[in-house]
Amino acid sequence: MISDSDNASISKPDLSVNVGGIRMKNPVTTASGTFGFGPEYAPYIDLNRLGAIVVKGTTLEPRAGNPTPRLVETPAGVLNSIGLQNPGVEHFIDEALPYLAGFDVPVIVNISGDTLEDYAGLAARLSRAGGVAGLEVNISCPNVKKGGMQFGGDPAMAAEVTRAVKENSELPVVVKLSPNVTSIAAVAEKVAEAGADAISLINTLLGMSVDIKTRRPILGNTMGGLSGPAVRPVAVRMVWQVYQAVKLPIIGMGGIATAADALEFILAGATAVAIGTANFVNPRATIDVLEGIEKYLSENGVGDIKELIGAAHG
Amino acid sequence: MISDSDNASISKPDLSVNVGGIRMKNPVTTASGTFGFGPEYAPYIDLNRLGAIVVKGTTLEPRAGNPTPRLVETPAGVLNSIGLQNPGVEHFIDEALPYLAGFDVPVIVNISGDTLEDYAGLAARLSRAGGVAGLEVNISCPNVKKGGMQFGGDPAMAAEVTRAVKENSELPVVVKLSPNVTSIAAVAEKVAEAGADAISLINTLLGMSVDIKTRRPILGNTMGGLSGPAVRPVAVRMVWQVYQAVKLPIIGMGGIATAADALEFILAGATAVAIGTANFVNPRATIDVLEGIEKYLSENGVGDIKELIGAAHG
Amino acid sequence: MSLVTDAKVIQNKQVIPGYYRMDLAAPSVTERARPGQFLHVRCGSTHDPLLRRPISINAVDRRTGEVSLLYRVAGRGTSLLAGHRSGDMVSIVGPLGRGFTIPEGNEKVIVVSGGIGIAPLYFFLQELAGLGIKATVFQGAATSQQVLLGNEIKELGHSVFIATDDGTRDFHGSVTTLFENYLQNSDFAPGPGAGENLIMNKSYACGPHGMLRKLSEITARWGIPCEVSLEERMGCGVGACLSCACKVKTGDGGSVYHRVCVEGPVFQSGEVSWE
Amino acid sequence: MSLVTDAKVIQNKQVIPGYYRMDLAAPSVTERARPGQFLHVRCGSTHDPLLRRPISINAVDRRTGEVSLLYRVAGRGTSLLAGHRSGDMVSIVGPLGRGFTIPEGNEKVIVVSGGIGIAPLYFFLQELAGLGIKATVFQGAATSQQVLLGNEIKELGHSVFIATDDGTRDFHGSVTTLFENYLQNSDFAPGPGAGENLIMNKSYACGPHGMLRKLSEITARWGIPCEVSLEERMGCGVGACLSCACKVKTGDGGSVYHRVCVEGPVFQSGEVSWE
Ligand SMILES: Cc1cc2nc3c(=O)[nH]c(=O)nc-3n(C[C@H](O)[C@H](O)[C@H](O)COP(=O)(O)OP(=O)(O)OC[C@H]3O[C@@H](n4cnc5c(N)ncnc54)[C@H](O)[C@@H]3O)c2cc1C
Ligand SMILES: Cc1cc2nc3c(=O)[nH]c(=O)nc-3n(C[C@H](O)[C@H](O)[C@H](O)COP(=O)(O)OP(=O)(O)OC[C@H]3O[C@@H](n4cnc5c(N)ncnc54)[C@H](O)[C@@H]3O)c2cc1C
Ligand SMILES: Cc1cc2nc3c(=O)[nH]c(=O)nc-3n(C[C@H](O)[C@H](O)[C@H](O)COP(=O)(O)O)c2cc1C
Numbered sequence A, B: 001m002i003s004d005s006d007n008a009s010i011s012k013p014d015l016s017v018n019v020g021g022i023r024m025k026n027p028v029t030t031a032s033g034t035f036g037f038g039p040e041y042a043p044y045i046d047l048n049r050l051g052a053i054v055v056k057g058t059t060l061e062p063r064a065g066n067p068t069p070r071l072v073e074t075p076a077g078v079l080n081s082i083g084l085q086n087p088g089v090e091h092f093i094d095e096a097l098p099y100l101a102g103f104d105v106p107v108i109v110n111i112s113g114d115t116l117e118d119y120a121g122l123a124a125r126l127s128r129a130g131g132v133a134g135l136e137v138n139i140s141c142p143n144v145k146k147g148g149m150q151f152g153g154d155p156a157m158a159a160e161v162t163r164a165v166k167e168n169s170e171l172p173v174v175v176k177l178s179p180n181v182t183s184i185a186a187v188a189e190k191v192a193e194a195g196a197d198a199i200s201l202i203n204t205l206l207g208m209s210v211d212i213k214t215r216r217p218i219l220g221n222t223m224g225g226l227s228g229p230a231v232r233p234v235a236v237r238m239v240w241q242v243y244q245a246v247k248l249p250i251i252g253m254g255g256i257a258t259a260a261d262a263l264e265f266i267l268a269g270a271t272a273v274a275i276g277t278a279n280f281v282n283p284r285a286t287i288d289v290l291e292g293i294e295k296y297l298s299e300n301g302v303g304d305i306k307e308l309i310g311a312a313h314g
Numbered sequence C, D: 001m002s003l004v005t006d007a008k009v010i011q012n013k014q015v016i017p018g019y020y021r022m023d024l025a026a027p028s029v030t031e032r033a034r035p036g037q038f039l040h041v042r043c044g045s046t047h048d049p050l051l052r053r054p055i056s057i058n059a060v061d062r063r064t065g066e067v068s069l070l071y072r073v074a075g076r077g078t079s080l081l082a083g084h085r086s087g088d089m090v091s092i093v094g095p096l097g098r099g100f101t102i103p104e105g106n107e108k109v110i111v112v113s114g115g116i117g118i119a120p121l122y123f124f125l126q127e128l129a130g131l132g133i134k135a136t137v138f139q140g141a142a143t144s145q146q147v148l149l150g151n152e153i154k155e156l157g158h159s160v161f162i163a164t165d166d167g168t169r170d171f172h173g174s175v176t177t178l179f180e181n182y183l184q185n186s187d188f189a190p191g192p193g194a195g196e197n198l199i200m201n202k203s204y205a206c207g208p209h210g211m212l213r214k215l216s217e218i219t220a221r222w223g224i225p226c227e228v229s230l231e232e233r234m235g236c237g238v239g240a241c242l243s244c245a246c247k248v249k250t251g252d253g254g255s256v257y258h259r260v261c262v263e264g265p266v267f268q269s270g271e272v273s274w275e
């Protein structure tokens, strides 16, 4: 109708974003644990088109993971209890990083631990490894020294983890918040004070499912994490609240399946978005979201994605 | 295969339950705010078959409710921001209670307030009214005296509300917990200590949705409460945790649409179940759930529903 | 005879691109339905999309027990509906809501529709024809191709004036402008203070919110009573959830929320708090 | 030629109550598919059910580019799949996973199937027939009516022995018992210590978990190598999510989780940690 869109088609919109020092050519990245270490999706998409790759959660030592079943489908969602199965950080550095180095995409390593020392050790080790663009700190893990309460469930503990990582690394640090809290803003504030460079959210909502035939929980680990489209309204709300609470860039995720979903997060305040469970349904989901965002910008005459970040706050 | 089912068909299974003094002929009730004051669903089902009727949230004074849109559909769920529109407790007593008195079903009145005094006043007024079998205390409301923080978000405040209601009423008191907390068990424990007769959960998960055309939140009230099948795994998990934390009977709800869903809650620890959003999809949902539970009991040779309560804990 | 039925699809076909007509075998509906009422339709079979969709009753055939729906593919629900084929079953609740007031017989009846708003008005025009009442119909559409049921309405004996947004048919402009032009140039229409003639006119409308608001101003100015059929996002459709709220003026200058699904979808335009 | 395709349904019909066969136009699949591989199939079009469903490749026709699926309606996903009609499109990912090892040619091949487990084995038997290898097939089913593809397998030139749980056809009992009876009464089968004959036998199986575990014991006892196709709940189907874990023994007496979707679905029965 108006010539805005014609103008836009002349010069491609600017999609680049900067997430706390991680420079992404576009805002689309992957959610840890849903995209393996990268090669799994290489037959389906050109990894070079991604804004960043966030890899499967890594721990200091290898982890076998939880007993099966590890996954159960729920309405518009899935519950998973993978249990951080991974080959350990050394194996990751030796085997997975070299592959990823072959792409022109920032690699963000998701790290998990049971103690502050675990996080500190991982941060130090990965900073020396080279080829890592940033760390994503998963604080949804139980703190074994404090009786298993989640680091992410307590603002003070979340801040401690953040400090432990920052003190041991020069890399940009993204702290990934757990949604299972009374006040996500309170956690975000403490994490920001502790020096985080960015915040990502949401991790999975704690849930469970019971098998009415066996009359026992379905998941081998009883409880699991809920993800997928079902959780999207909760995730958008938390991005909105965190955007109002702190000045840090946000990587938004939780149920994003389409460009429209991704734009909800960006308008609510996310600088970048991560695609998780949707990869399982559509192996090309990341690229479909990226192309849909480009189309929206062109059609609406938006020259720079950054104009949309937080725009819904009015 | 075995003759169990033949036996069961001879004597009907016992479906009756007692929720903290509220005697229900079966465990199926309605979720507040999804079933009006009763007459709305009378063209679709025989209200006399329900275990109890929980009516729309009532406040001391009439409330106009929130601006529209008040409802938006999300994947396998809905966000609502009705805003407790209701004609006030006096109108409820004069107009709605006499209608409900015509049925042989316990009536549970859901009460909400902005201050402790509101809750106390409602409890006192409804106890004098007659025809009320119990009170369900909605603590997901913002406490206006404490800067709008939700009563339900803080175990100590939740306990205060419980005490205020108990001190002003002889009726059985069911406290309805908000799921937007770090530890649902901690809230349940405090509420139990404060004298609650039963616990119901979950209320809605706080969520929101953004319109990418207008670039503004869709709901007139910005945020709303998420309900429906999407939230079921979170609700089952919370019932499981509260069952382990306190000895009180639980009314479980959150996304129940079928008998299989209801049985998940019962096996996880619920004594009764409430049907909410599912009524919108299937106006006969309550009765379908009831009949499905009866069928499950008969087919599995379970003589008494009470054998199943919490059975998944092993 | 229940208000919730699984109805068999007799046919479901695209009438113009993006618009479908579905005929359902539903004698329990045809027996009771009144113009302006709607059905609450389950478009899929799973939890996504979750809610039913309100669709007006477009026509009924009491002889065959068939009810017709005319719908625009607007999103996920209606596209699933469009995928149904003859023989499939569709769960419906209804007829629901309060329809249009059937005129007593001596009024001059005006009908104004915008786009898919013609859906409930066609049923109304069918009933009027049955009562021997001839209405004057102002029908707006985006393009000539999107003028739905124009001929059928003429066949019922009504006069039809058409406005298209792009001018590809008849009047070029909005249907409200066409209607106002008509009022200005016609002698039947009562101006303000037309006295006795006033009760002789009654108007009925359905269409986009903006059009109805505009029409409400026009009819108020001309002193013509107007009934409008409104839309709001619905949950239950039966009055229980209070999500379909519509602000209605109270006598004392205030306002109160009414439920589109029970007190509506048809309201007196003068009582609606247009904002 | 992508591994993710929208394939057109050529036909989708019930073969026996509750079991369907769907033929899809998918030349990219038929070109690459090997027996034992599967497709990850999107059964609906909305977020519920959310995940794809793994369905084995039952047969391929490389000439027409058509791939067949044989499936049991087990729940929500497969019932939506059963609702598809000719001309509909179905999104598929694949072929995925590691299939059966094609025998070198001089082994005596044994195939054991339980219920719908015949689905991938039929494709395997097709390929064997193409290579001129005649297998001995032990097929178990609940009732005579549920013996799927029995005749087709005979037509390929294989010998078929059937067991039904209810005794309505041939052997009354489990297919593993039938198989063990056969081993005991036949001279081709190597007993423990049968020496040279050992490499002459190789077995391939698919069916319920309990049956496969039993078979694993039997083949271990008789020293017959056995490949089993396993099931586990899947998320991605491509190795990224680690949900389809299967415990596999390591040399040192420990165990490690392998992915059914990538390292499987076919495993050497001896390496599976059956529990
Ligand atoms: C009483 C009543 C009668 C109706 N009769 C008809 C009819 O006869 N024929 C017909 O074609 N349509 C009719 N409608 C409209 C119809 O209900 C909607 O088009 C339909 O619900 C859209 O569903 P969907 O899943 O296809 O689209 P969705 O995917 O739900 O929505 C499509 C777009 O519309 C927006 N939207 C959805 N609902 C509303 C709403 N209520 N208000 C504002 N925006 C909304 C969504 O955000 C989205 O952008 C009627 C509505 C009402 C209330
Ligand atoms: C590699 C592979 C190949 C397969 N090939 C075929 C085939 O060719 N033909 C065929 O008919 N089926 C095949 N299956 C099984 C098929 O995938 C399932 O039957 C299907 O996913 C069920 O989906 P549904 O939505 O219909 O049932 P659902 O509603 O998902 O489930 C029905 C019931 O089964 C349970 N369930 C679901 N998945 C599993 C699981 N993995 N393990 C245990 N219980 C489960 C559910 O809890 C529920 O009780 C294969 C599975 C795998 C892993
Ligand atoms: C199978 C699976 C494994 C996951 N593993 C991790 C992990 O190792 N570390 C982590 O921080 N988050 C993990 N997550 C959470 C996701 O990264 C993401 O936060 C969550 O799934 C919400 O996004 P989604 O709805 O798009 O999937 C995992 C999620 C799934 C489904």
Ligand SMILES: Cc1cc2nc3c(=O)[nH]c(=O)nc-3n(C[C@H](O)[C@H](O)[C@H](O)COP(=O)(O)O)c2cc1C
Binding pocket: B031, B032, B033, B034, B056, B057, B058, B078, B080, B082, B084, B110, B138, B176, B202, B203, B204, B226, B227, B228, B229, B231, B253, B254, B255, B256, B274, B275, B276, B277, B278, C235, C241, C243
């Ligand atoms: C439209 C709507 C209105 C509601 N109103 C109330 C209310 O007034 N008081 C209350 O305690 N809960 C209210 N709820 C929450 C429900 O009672 C229930 O806790 C929640 O919806 C979860 O159950 P469900 O998923 O079965 O709907 C409302 C929910 C909906 C959808």
Ligand code: FES
Binding pocket: C233, C234, C235, C236, C237, C238, C239, C240, C241, C242, C243, C244, C259, C260, C261, C262
């Ligand atoms: S849609 Fe529920 S009250 Fe109208």
Ligand code: FES
Binding pocket: D233, D234, D235, D236, D237, D238, D239, D240, D241, D242, D243, D244, D245, D259, D260, D261, D262
């Ligand atoms: S299904 Fe995801 S790794 Fe196998």
